[in-house]
Amino acid sequence: xxxxxxxxxxxxxxxxxxxxxxxxxxxxxxxxxxxxxxxxxxxxxxxxxxxxxxxxxxxxxxxxxxxxxxxxxxxxxxxxxxxxxxxxxxxxxxxxxxxxxxxxxxxxxxxxxxxx
Numbered sequence: 001x002x003x004x005x006x007x008x009x010x011x012x013x014x015x016x017x018x019x020x021x022x023x024x025x026x027x028x029x030x031x032x033x034x035x036x037x038x039x040x041x042x043x044x045x046x047x048x049x050x051x052x053x054x055x056x057x058x059x060x061x062x063x064x065x066x067x068x069x070x071x072x073x074x075x076x077x078x079x080x081x082x083x084x085x086x087x088x089x090x091x092x093x094x095x096x097x098x099x100x101x102x103x104x105x106x107x108x109x110x111x112x113x114x115x116x
Contacts, residue, residue, distance in 0.1 A: 011033045012032050013031040013097075013100065014031070015028070015097075016028055017029045017092050017093070017096050018092055020054045020055045027054075029051055029052070029053035030052045030053055031050075031051055031060070031093075032050045032051075032052070033047060033048070034048045034049060035047060041064075042064070043064050043065060043066045044063065045061055045062070045063055046063065046064050049061075051074075051076075054076070054093075056076075058074060058076045058093060059074070060072065060074045060093055060097065061073040074090075074093050076091050078091040078092070
């Protein structure tokens with residue numbers, strides 16, 4: 001008898017981003033998915049990641065608003081200090097994920113209007 005196992009709800013993505021040193025030498029950053037909402041089309045937290053590869057461990061969260069907008073949050077100093085004054089500013093960690101999703105497609109499953 002064959003048993004099926006559910007797919008794990010985590011993944012590891014490695015991206016090459018400008019490094020943490022002054023010369024910003026490209027370095028690998030590892031994004032570990034720590035949470036994935038089973039209902040990603042609903043308002044609230046869609047996904048969270050832990051980011052390894054810089055000076056410290058950072059966390060990223062993708063939030064969906066009631067209006068369907070996506071808001072990115074990162075705990076790195078760049079996002080914390082620059083993001084306070086520039087709401088359109090995104091750190092390199094978030095930009096890396098955004099670029100990846102532009103390449104592979106939207107990470108959030110949308111329900112077609114006819115099914116709603």
